[in-house]
Amino acid sequence: MTPSLSLPPSNAGLVLSAAGALPDAAPSIEIEGLQLAYAGRPVLQGLDWRLQPGQVVGLLGRNGAGKTSLLEALLGLRDTQAGSVRLFGQPATQLDNAARSRIGYVPQASDLFEELRADELLAYFRSFYPCWNAAKVEGLMERWAVPRDIEIGRMSGGQQQRLSIIRALAHEPDLLVLDEPVASLDPLARRDFLRELVGQVLERSTTVVFSTHILSDLERVAFNVAFLKAGRIALQAPLDELLESTRLIVCGDVQTVAQIDAVPGLQVLGHQHGRSLVRFPNGGLAEAGLPATLMAQRASLEDLFELLT
Amino acid sequence: MGAAIQFQINTGSAEPIYRQLMDQLRRRVAAGQWLAGQELPSVRELALLLAVNPMTISKAYGLLELEGLLERRRGLPMVIAAGHAGPARARDRIGQLEPTLQRAAAEARELGIPKPQALALFERLLDATPTGAPR
Numbered sequence: 466m467t468p469s470l471s472l473p474p475s476n477a478g479l480v481l482s483a484a485g486a487l488p489d490a491a492p493s494i495e496i497e498g499l500q501l502a503y504a505g506r507p508v509l510q511g512l513d514w515r516l517q518p519g520q521v522v523g524l525l526g527r528n529g530a531g532k533t534s535l536l537e538a539l540l541g542l543r544d545t546q547a548g549s550v551r552l553f554g555q556p557a558t559q560l561d562n563a564a565r566s567r568i569g570y571v572p573q574a575s576d577l578f579e580e581l582r583a584d585e586l587l588a589y590f591r592s593f594y595p596c597w598n599a600a601k602v603e604g605l606m607e608r609w610a611v612p613r614d615i616e617i618g619r620m621s622g623g624q625q626q627r628l629s630i631i632r633a634l635a636h637e638p639d640l641l642v643l644d645e646p647v648a649s650l651d652p653l654a655r656r657d658f659l660r661e662l663v664g665q666v667l668e669r670s671t672t673v674v675f676s677t678h679i680l681s682d683l684e685r686v687a688f689n690v691a692f693l694k695a696g697r698i699a700l701q702a703p704l705d706e707l708l709e710s711t712r713l714i715v716c717g718d719v720q721t722v723a724q725i726d727a728v729p730g731l732q733v734l735g736h737q738h739g740r741s742l743v744r745f746p747n748g749g750l751a752e753a754g755l756p757a758t759l760m761a762q763r764a765s766l767e768d769l770f771e772l773l774t
Numbered sequence: 775m776g777a778a779i780q781f782q783i784n785t786g787s788a789e790p791i792y793r794q795l796m797d798q799l800r801r802r803v804a805a806g807q808w809l810a811g812q813e814l815p816s817v818r819e820l821a822l823l824l825a826v827n828p829m830t831i832s833k834a835y836g837l838l839e840l841e842g843l844l845e846r847r848r849g850l851p852m853v854i855a856a857g858h859a860g861p862a863r864a865r866d867r868i869g870q871l872e873p874t875l876q877r878a879a880a881e882a883r884e885l886g887i888p889k890p891q892a893l894a895l896f897e898r899l900l901d902a903t904p905t906g907a908p909r
Contacts, residue, residue, distance in 0.1 A: 521827055659825035667818055667828055681785035688827045705790040705833070760884055763788030 490518045491554030493640050493672035494539055499548035501531070501538055508534050510696030511548070518639070519670040522701070523677070523687030527774050530693050532676045533573055536644050539674075540570060552640065566594050569638030571646040575625045579618030583611055583628055587635070594636035605631045605661070609654070622649035630658060634665065641665070643675045647682060655679070659686055680766045690766075692773040700734065700773055704766065707744075712761035713768055716741040724759060731755075735772035742772040776809035776854075777802070783824055791826055795834040803843055803854060804870055806861030813851040814844065 494516040501509040508531040516522055526532045537543045539550050541557035550557040553564050560568075577586060583606070591597045606613070609627045617625060626649045633641065641662075647655045659682060665671045666686075677683055683690065684704065691701040716722060717739040725731060725741060731754070735742045742764060745754060755761045764772075781798055783791050802808040814820075817835065821828040835852060838844040845855040861867070882892040 656825055660822055663821050663825055663828065667821060684785045684791065685783075685824070685826045688829045705792055705830070708788055708790045709793075757883075765786055765788045767786065768788075 492516060492551075493518050493520070493553060494674070495549075495551040495554075496539060497549050499535075499538060499550060500546045501534055501543065502546055507696055509538065509545070509548075512697045514539075514691070514698045514701075516672055516674065518672050519666075520689055521666060521673040521675065521687050522689045522691050523675050523683035523704075524691050524693060525676075525683070525770055525774055526693035530774065531696060532693055533644055535693060536642055536674065536676060540568070540642060566596070566636060567639040569633035569636065569641045571626075571629050571633045571641075571643045573644040573648075575617075575622075575629055577617045577625060577629060577632075579616065581617055582614060583617065583620075584613045586617060586628070587632065590632055590635065596637050597635055598637055601637075602631055602635045605634070608657070623651065623654065626650060627654070630661075634661065637669060639669065639671055641671055641673045641675075643673065643677075645677055646675070647677060647679060655682060662686055680770060684766050690769070692769075694774050707769060708764065708766070711742055711744045711764050711769070712755065713764045713772075714741045714743060714759050714761050715739060721759065724756065728754060728756070737772050740768075740772065742769070776812050777807045779808055779812060779814055781820065781824065783826065790830075792830045792834040792837070795831070796838055799834075799838055799843060800841075800870060803858050804862040804867050808854055808858075809860070810854050810856045810858045812854045814853065816851055 492515050494514065496512060496514040499509050499512040499514075500507070512535065524532055524535070534543060538545050539552070539557060541550065541552075541560065552560060553567060555561065555564050578589075581589070587602060591599075605611075605627075609631070611624055611628050611631065612620065617628065620628070626646065630646055633643075647658055650658060662673065662675075663686060666673065673686075675683065675687055688703055688705075689701060690704045690707065692699045711734065714721065714725060716725065716736070725733065725743065730745055732744050732746055733741050734744055743755075743761070779802075781795055783794050785791075787794070789797075799808070814835070815823065817828050817831045820826075820831050824831075835844060839846055839852070842855055843858070844852050846852055878896075879892075887895075
């Protein structure tokens with residue numbers, strides 16, 4: 466995108482700074498003030514989120530936090546009450562065909578046509594996409610041993626999931642949205658899928674949003690993690706940075722709470738079951754400024770999940 | 775010829791993956807197992823092998839290059855930098871052990887273990903290890 470003269474200065478500045486980092490790049494995903502409720506029960510509450518091209522982001526949240534709703538809304542598959550979602554700079558609900566063909570999606574529940582066989586399904590989808598990579602499809606069908614001659618409805622959950630992944634990768638998408646893509650895969654198949662994902666990122670700098678409860682997978686491939694809590698993205702940061710800049714403090718008594726409050730500049734990011742997660746702003750190393758009596762400990766991704774979701 | 779260059783990672787740890795890679799390389803080089811001139815797998819190869827985000831590998835390689843442990847050569851694989859032809863001097867190797875012992879010391883203090891007992895335990899562990907470093 467080139468900045469146009471008719472843009473107000475504030476917008477022009479944004480465009481210019483984005484262009485400085487990566488030429489030709491509207492954010493892959495840009496969500497502002499998104500609100501979504503089911504029968505009056507709020508799920509997303511003014512959610513803002515932005516993903517730059519090439520980012521691989523792990524989306525973390527508890528069961529029922531609204532991860533699937535968020536992923537569906539960002540693909541324009543759900544009616545929302547307020548806010549906006551833009552993909553590659555276009556409104557998600559009015560994507561043109563070119564933008565649509567840049568997206569790959571692996572839904573949580575299989576949405577494949579159950580009465581078709583795998584070959585029929587792939588031939589059907591192939592007709593919609595100009596850049597269908599038949600060689601890649603053949604390779605993956607072979608490697609992942611997806612049966613071609615039985616109806617999809619009669620395949621195992623794992624086989625259906627593999628086929629769904631193959632379908633999502635077949636047209637070389639620039640944005641991949643993965644909603645629990647590996648839940649029915651065995652550990653070896655999961656590792657192989659992760660390799661495929663890494664290959665995709667290496668070859669095409671694909672933007673990836675990856676929701677899963679298998680934290681070890683996320684740790685490998687997600688450079689950034691985003692925590693969905695109370696209908697908003699409570700925090701998004703590079704995982705390395707979070708692991709290094711945060712500390713856990715067992716905080717069962719009023720004294721410790723007072724001690725934490727007394728440390729200048731210390732942020733409390735979360736508190737659960739008598740443990741607090743703290744960090745100095747600017748990602749500064751936590752140790753130096755923390756009194757030894759607080760017995761701060763390093764946190765793992767699982768700790769972060771517990772305290773931030 | 776040094777030992778083959780292979781990396782292992784543990785997920786679920788508080789240690790970020792790029793740190794694990796850096797620590798492994800530092801230890802192997804200090805021990806003289808990986809030697810100057812040995813070629814590293816490319817970012818691409820290692821990312822695919824470990825199923826890890828390529829940016830994580832680049833970050834580890836980049837920081838190790840800044841430390842002078844790796845050398846980048848145009849269009850060729852990275853190598854262990856010149857000057858690491860054998861085991862590091864004892865002082866440098868002890869320096870690498872320090873962070874681990876610092877953690878152990880902190881835990882000993884938290885547990886209220888008196889100094890002589892903590893030292894006796896460390897001594898016993900050193901003696902018990904069959905493949906311990908030469909003393």
